[in-house]
Amino acid sequence: MARGTVELDEVERPFVAQLKAMGWRHVHGSELSGPDDQRAYGDVLLARRLGSAIRRINRVSGTGERWMGDADVDSAIGELRRAACNVATKKLKDVNSDVTSLLLSGTPATGHEVHHQGKTVHVQYVDWELEGLDDAEILKRNEFLVVDQLRVRAADGKDVVLDLVLFVNGIPVVVIECKSPDVKDPIGKAIRDLRAYCGEPLDDDVRAPHDRPSGVPELFASVQLLVGASGDEAALGTITSTEEHFAAWRSVTPDYDDDAALVRALQAVRQDDGRRLLGDGQKLTDQHRLAAIVLKPRNLLNIMRHYVFEMPVQTKEGEPPLTVKAVCRHQQYRAVEKIVAKLRTGRTRLDPAAEDDERGGVIWHTQGSGKSLTMAFLARRLQSSRDPELNRFTLLVVTDRRQLERQLSAAVRVSGRPVRIAKSQADVEGMLRRAGKPGGRAVIFAMIQKYLGRIPGLVGETANDDRDPSVEFVEAQERITDGGAAEEAADPAPSEDVIEKVRRRFSECSTSPYVLVLVDEAHRSHSSVLHACLRDAVPNAARIGFTGTPIMKGKLHDTGRIFGLEPDDKFLDAYLMDEAERDKVVVPVRYEGRGPGPRT
Incomplete structure (x- = not known):
């Protein structure tokens, strides 16, 4: 779309x-038609760069020799080009x-008749190696072109004419539509143009076809x-995202400690004309945050490989679900990367002088903010x-609600991971022995009902599908207001006799440190029983607790003892209700209890 001076200079x-x-x-786009690239306007791949x-x-393993001739390269490019051309007869998302x-x-x-003995090999378009490489090496292995x-x-x-297209090795992977901040609803206009460019305008795009950009x-x-x-402002989505599913990126961790650290980093960079990337007194924006985290070359490859996948979404009752292309939101990426960092750096119980596993923590993300997708x-x-x-x-995922088990297993299954549903304690133990x-x-x-069995007062025989954690919290607050102890308000604590009785049902399954236990609603009292049993079954496992329910004071210590807390009794990651409301992840909800009660 035509751009004005403000859009060009400020965006x-x-x-x-x-x-x-x-x-x-x-x-500049016009330069691609020159002798180096020889791109025609109909080309969507930068073939010379891709070749x-x-x-x-693609090199020979061990020697690092290049083996692909011109015909091999042309064939690989042809496969990608033919697949892209199928938009003429198939839906874009397919x-x-x-x-x-x-x-x-x-x-x-x-493969090469000598180096591979003519066997089939997979020709790669992107070098996905990230672990252990510095940023300079990643930039050497792949070409990042805006x-x-x-x-x-x-x-x-x-x-x-597209404002900005980001290519990795000559393949377009990100499209950015810029709008002047002076126009009304600039992000909405940008999203509508993006979807029109995709050839699939949004249903609420009321522009006449001749007023919309043509689709490519x-x-x-x-x-x-x-x-x-x-x-x-800036908002992130995919080719199937409707306007409400484009989201701002408001986290700068774990790349930066906080906004101030990103400000200092931007102020330290000089542009070609000598000006700072962020001038003195200039405020940090969501555009800065999104660019700094999502579009950093290392992070972009990480997000493309691990944080974008297709998933079915039920839109109308009685109709088949729609398949959409989902991308993580900032709190999901932030939490997962923090977990990965702890798995890398935390000591296991097998390490010298380590009394407990130090790779765990608590992820506190408010109800409705997408914890199942985070998993x-x-x-x-x-x-x-x-x-x-x-x-x-x-990974062992433990929950007490069948509905949530179905949601979680479906979310994990569409991510392409093998999923196994345990029907009994024996099932779990058999699967864990292979860990x-x-x-x-x-x-x-x-x-948890299948794994621990019935524990009177703690774990029933059936799933707790009718349980509403938010309502339970309000009821617990009211019990405290009426004089109840905070330690017992949310859940009755199990006695040592109960824990010991349940523990006797379990035996050691695996001593591998490569077991990660994820516990949903980790603040609940059955977690202490589960913890004791898992210490016997998988003594060297790491444990991450997920919850979105406000944790009563009496439960914080126990939850921290089981999963681990950060310094100053902080959670590994927290995404609070006010953040979720600001991000429009949840609808604002207010509960009116008879008293505020203690909460953490």
Whole structure:
């Protein structure tokens, strides 16, 4: 779309400058038709750059020799190009799914007759190695290119000009639409234009077809992320996201300690004209945050590989679910990366001088903020990792609600991870015995009723599907107001006799440290019984507790003892109700109790 001076000066150019500071190369769209790239307006791949990347990435294991000839490279590019061209006869989301599989897994090809003995190998388009590499090495292995004002010829013969397109190895993976902050609803306008460019306008886009930009769906066949930006604001989505599912990115951790640290980093960078990337007195914006975290080359590859996947969404009762392409929100990415960091750096019980496992923690994300997807992203982050220290983990997910078990298992299954549902304690123990062994890697789901069995006053015989954690908290507050003890208000604490009686049912299953236990509603009293049993069954496992219910004072100590708290009794990650309301993740809800009661 046509751009004005404000859009160019306050949105597009600052965005490009920040990308360049992180290692992105920049060219103007018109330059791609020159002798170096020889791109025609109908080309969506930068074939020369892609060919160079394919030769560079695909080498003989051990020797590092390049083996692909021109014909091999042309064949690999042809596979990607043919898959993208299918938008002429198939839905964009289906074509995008096929192309994404090629990007993640590569395309099969006949290997070198000497080096591979003619066996089938998978030719890779992207070097996904991230672990243990510094940023400079990642920039050497892949080419990160931002192109402004990219002209693309649509099927109707009209030329469409895209504000910013981000290419990795000559493949378009991010499209950014910039709007002046002076126009009304700039982010909404950007999103509507992005979806029109995809060839699939939003239902509420009331513009006449001739007033909308023409669609160029072939370019979006490989695109993983869409960004609408207006300088102060920015929102992240995918090719299937409706306007309400585009979201701001408001976290700067774990890359930066806080906003102030990002401000200092931006102020330290000088642009080509000598000006600072963030001038004195200039405020930090959501555009700065999104660019700094999501579009940092290392993080972009991480997000593309682990934090974007397809999932079914029920839109109307009685109708089949729609498949959408989901991307993480900032709190989900932040929490998962913190868990990964602790798994890497925390001591296990097998380490010298370590009395307890130090890789655990509590994730406190308010109800309705997507904890099930956070677990799914975690499963994908670990088991799709190229790092053997991460991808060998067996995950055990324990919940007390069948409905939540179904939600969690569905979310993890669509992430591409093997899922096993345990029907009994014997099932769980049999699956855990395979942990840390070949073929034992999986995500295991267990209902606490099936795993622990009935414990009078703590665990019933059936799932607690009717339980509403938010209502339970209000009721607990009222019991405290009436004189009840905070330690007993939320749940009755199990006695040592009860714990010991249940423990006698369990035996050791695995001593592997590559077991990660995820416990939903981790503040509840049955967690202490579960903890004791798991210490016997998987003594060297790491434990992460998830909850979104306010934890009563009496439960904080016990929850921290089981899962571990950070210094100053802090959770590993917290996403509070006011943050979720600001992000429009949940609808504002206010509970009126008879007294405030203590809460943490």
